[in-house]
Amino acid sequence: MRATLAGALGLDVALLQSGMGGVAGAELACAVSDAGAAGCVGGYKLAGDALSAVLGRLTAGTERPVGVNLIPEVVGPEELDRQVAQVLDETPERVHLSFFGMPEDAVLDRVVAAGRGLVVQVGSVEDGTHAAGRGAVVVAQGTEAGGHLLGTARRDDLVAALRDRLPDACLVASGGIGSPEEAGRALAAGADGVLLGTAFVVAHESRAHSRFKAAVTAADEADTVITDVYEIGWPGRRHRVLATAVTADPGQPKNFIGRTVVEGKPYLVPRFSSAVPTEATSGRIEEMAMYCGRSCGDISEQLSAADVVAAFARVLPGAETVKNQTRMESNVSR
Numbered sequence: 555m556r557a558t559l560a561g562a563l564g565l566d567v568a569l570l571q572s573g574m575g576g577v578a579g580a581e582l583a584c585a586v587s588d589a590g591a592a593g594c595v596g597g598y599k600l601a602g603d604a605l606s607a608v609l610g611r612l613t614a615g616t617e618r619p620v621g622v623n624l625i626p627e628v629v630g631p632e633e634l635d636r637q638v639a640q641v642l643d644e645t646p647e648r649v650h651l652s653f654f655g656m657p658e659d660a661v662l663d664r665v666v667a668a669g670r671g672l673v674v675q676v677g678s679v680e681d682g683t684h685a686a687g688r689g690a691v692v693v694a695q696g697t698e699a700g701g702h703l704l705g706t707a708r709r710d711d712l713v714a715a716l717r718d719r720l721p722d723a724c725l726v727a728s729g730g731i732g733s734p735e736e737a738g739r740a741l742a743a744g745a746d747g748v749l750l751g752t753a754f755v756v757a758h759e760s761r762a763h764s765r766f767k768a769a770v771t772a773a774d775e776a777d778t779v780i781t782d783v784y785e786i787g788w789p790g791r792r793h794r795v796l797a798t799a800v801t802a803d804p805g806q807p808k809n810f811i812g813r814t815v816v817e818g819k820p821y822l823v824p825r826f827s828s829a830v831p832t833e834a835t836s837g838r839i840e841e842m843a844m845y846c847g848r849s850c851g852d853i854s855e856q857l858s859a860a861d862v863v864a865a866f867a868r869v870l871p872g873a874e875t876v877k878n879q880t881r882m883e884s885n886v887s888r
């Protein structure tokens with residue numbers, strides 16, 4: 555029988571919010587989970603006390619299933635082991651782990667053995683097949699996606715190829731989904747649900763800098779480019795961003811163009827840094843890495859996370875549950 559996101563992660567709405575380093579903190583993740591979908595914090599390079607602080611806010615902020623996103627290739631295997639151990643130790647079972655790209659099998663097995671939900675975002679049929687075989691919900695990322703790109707296939711081609719290979723797997727489509735209609739196309743290609751990044755960058759609860767949010771709502775697809783210039787901190791992987799003076803002229807000097815703060819610790823931001831501008835960042839925001847999917851063409855207003863989930867819930871599996879719940883709640887309050 556085909557797996558569902560309700561079964562795998564306990565969701566009412568078959569929608570995952572991407573864990574986005576710097577942008578997706580506990581406030582966004584908890585708001586998304588409280589709305590019936592899966593919120594997720596970006597773990598990125600957080601470690602030790604800084605990671606503990608985020609995990610504490612995450613588990614105190616919602617009673618619902620929620621996730622923590624980690625990026626194996628950014629931290630390397632030893633640091634990833636430490637991050638995974640900390641998440642498993644410091645959070646309850648309803649907290650799932652989500653990975654950007656494939657970690658080693660031992661990591662996948664450890665998460666499953668701990669009884670946790672496991673989500674892996676992939677860019678190829680090979681990786682998707684491998685992750686599904688280890689018990690993961692597979693997120694198929696197409697090149698329409700904002701942020702770093704795992705493969706070279708278009709979203710619905712990858713979803714269809716994976717569905718062909720994995721008729722029973724729980725498959726989530728990612729990349730370029732900014733409207734319920736686009737989500738419908740991904741479901742028609744064979745997905746069981748969708749993952750959204752850019753649509754949540756502009757949510758009220760997101761930590762993205764206000765000028766980054768405004769640039770996303772003003773942009774359309776043609777304002778995004780695939781580049782590899784924002785490589786300081788995460789080298790060697792192409793990413794889709796809003797076109798900037800830096801993507802137009804990568805020959806500029808690598809001097810500092812701003813300052814930021816991560817969990818209370820100050821950092822200087824060099825031009826070409828992979829770090830996104832957050833509400834704690836100052837300086838030349840418009841030159842920084844504003845990751846953005848082709849989905850921006852359909853995203854024109856800043857909404858609450860709950861309103862984003864509600865807009866998509868009407869086309870996604872599980873929508874009936876939410877509608878019934880809302881009906882029951884309004885009956886009770888009458």
Ligand SMILES: Cc1cc2nc3c(=O)[nH]c(=O)nc-3n(C[C@H](O)[C@H](O)[C@H](O)COP(=O)(O)O)c2cc1C
Nearest residue numbers: 572574575654699700701729730751752845847849
């Ligand atoms: C601002 C931003 C930051 C991102 N950071 C991460 C991250 O830390 N971890 C991750 O797994 N994916 C990250 N992604 C990629 C998403 O998981 C996903 O592939 C992408 O957002 C889907 O396309 P969309 O933006 O058109 O919805 C990020 C995306 C954006 C837009």
